[in-house]
């Protein structure tokens with residue numbers, strides 16, 4: 001059976017096997033929501049209510065909930081998630097960004113001390129060579 005615009009089941013399974021399919025980042029907003037006195041939360045780590053308590057019947061499919069789900073379904077955090085800094089997924093995301101920034105700074109310092117000409121060229125080329133070097137360095141280190 002073929003679904004319009006989505007490819008056959010075999011094609012989708014093959015794409016998943018190749019790791020090209022987008023994975024849902026977090027399933028919480030599809031599996032549960034929290035009805036509290038202070039309002040409705042899409043997950044246990046939610047920072048603020050997306051609807052008042054009285055709207056508990058309509059909050060499940062509200063635009064706010066759909067927006068959170070649409071971001072997560074594409075494999076990325078939603079703006080709501082970014083506000084929920086108590087969430088372990090959000091914390092891990094920020095830690096990864098921090099690590100990348102520190103690694104880039106380390107590489108730039110290394111370049112600056114050893115190759116001032118390369119550092120200047122890197123700056124002039126918008127730091128593209130430095131980023132490419134960083135990716136290559138990380139790939140080689142993970143082998």
Ligand code: SF4
Nearest residue numbers: 026043081084087089
């Ligand atoms: S804040 Fe965390 S637990 Fe809540 S929906 Fe976002 S990623 Fe999922």
